[in-house]
Amino acid sequence: MLEIKGLEVKLEEEDKQILKGVDLSIEPGMVHAIMGPNGSGKSTLSYVLSGRDGYEVTGGSATLEGQDLLDMEPEERAALGLFLAFQYPVEIPGVGNMTFLRTAVNAQRKARGEEELSAADFLKEVRAKAKSLKIDADMLKRPVNVGFSGGEKKRNEILQMAMLEPKMCILDETDSGLDVDAMKLVSEGVNALRSEGRSFLVITHYQRLLDHIKPDIVHIMADGRIVKSGGPELALEVENNGYADILAEVA
């Protein structure tokens, strides 16, 4: 599904190398988790994969189902099936959440040569999916993320993911800011989407989320590289002992 080889990235404006050779391969249907200290480059990886400006790829490659991601516009990557749940979802005053969702869904359908969803079908689908995430009608009407609480914003990201049905979902700290109940809701939302043809990359600091969304493989990222990979037990080790032991071991 997602194939990253030796990916090196620096900031466009500054002479600062952030990713220093990331290798990562995710098979269809798999859930991978990335953990790692603050500032190690986890969000940068997710942004570079989704095509945000401000970064310069200085080496390596990234493909989604064999297609070169790094050459594409962000919207082309999305149409191909890539989705990023933002660590900090963006507020867009003046654009209603519903309009936003419908525009996005139909834009992707159009890009893939599919028919647009009728207003009625769209409404039905949104309502059902919003309900399971406990997003009420009022939140759907309000401008995108404006005045949403931290947890509401994260739930809204998962709603977008559920509506867009991407193939490759990257979740950047979707658990931060969520209370215990919301964490369960969001996890259920994610688990409901798990399927043979869909993969997940879950970035998190906490084992807690991984209790709900069970990863197949856990990676540790430090200073712009993946320094260790293993099974779910690796997350437990981080939870219990922090990063010091792991970093010392690979140093």
Place this chain on the structure above:
Amino acid sequence: MALAKLKSDTTEARLAWVTLPTGAAWANAARADAMARVREMGLPTKRDEYWKYTDPTSLTDAGAGKAALFHSDEAALFDAVDRVRVVFVDGVFDAEASDDLTAEGLEIERLADAMAADIHWAKDVYGVLEARGQKPVERTLAALNTAMATDGVVIRATAKAVKPVNLIYLHRDETSDAVLHNLIKVEAGAEVTLLETGPAAARFSKQLEVDVAEGGTFHHVRAQGRDHERRAVTHCFARIAAESTFKSFTLTFNGVLTRNECVLEIVGDDATAHVAGVCVGDGKDFHHDDTVFVTHDAVNCESRQVFKKVLRNGATGVFQGKILVKEGAQKTDGYQISQSLLLDDDSQFLAKPELEIYADDVACSHGSTSGAIDETALFYLRSRGVSHDDARNLLTLSFLAEALEEIADESLAEELRDRLEGWLARHR
């Protein structure tokens, strides 16, 4: 003084071309008074304080210049609205093209007919509100309009009008120099919606005097455009009585020079006065100026000024807006916002927001911003699959939303929103 000399020379040069129309005695007097105001104040030059950002020369020149006609295959605006159409071609009333001027709750007449009548309510409005609006800021081009105008409509709303009146300004002659003057009198408790559409002429001077009596309601929705080379100076003077509502919205497309002045005087308690505008301009030749003056002279009134401009490829936008709260105008709620979205580095927005307050128990705020598209929001939308241009247009429309929300009638707002979307789609 050199400026005074320049002004009087400019004025006399322009007036050499003017012959005053004649009508009933009161009308002749109103025109003569207006002409006296023109001579006293002098026509504006670019050295006048209120013309610092906009050069009035092409508005005061003797000739109109030339403006190519804009051909569009779009349906006429508000075509589906059940309305009374009053058509002017290059500033001349066209009875053939217009609807029958009778409508429930309304009395509609041609200005020339009203000005020929010995006794007419127009006497208390024509040039009267304009003259009131000459202080503290001089608006000589409005006085000139009052002196010269031969055509226009006068509308009296005596009840809640069933249909809106649509003044349709067609532009057919590339060098037309049109002068129109319209009067609206909304009687106590009455209500009317005025729609104005069309580019009008190569050069257009238009004035609207609106007298809203107690508990009356006046809605105004105007779309100017889309001829690129047209020039226009328009004035709206309104007197707003107790418990009445005045709401005006203007959408401007294109035009090398548009100066829209709106002068509102709130004279009765518990009244509401809103004036809003959106303009979209593309290219170095585009210049749009909104100049607004709202006077609060009563208790517990609310006013709003909401102006948004989208400027690209070197376009220029100007906003000069003032809220004056007179002594004793307590519990005034005054709001003013002027913002521009600059789609490139070459475009510019010049703003002069002003507050002048002589009462102590008031809540007034004003703000002015100028900025580019929010790149983070743009990326967020694109990451969800929305194309770059669609995302930019969506953000542009969201920037304009606050102004469009000032249109009370949702279906009219929707139609203008569609036209804006079309404009944005054509200007990528």
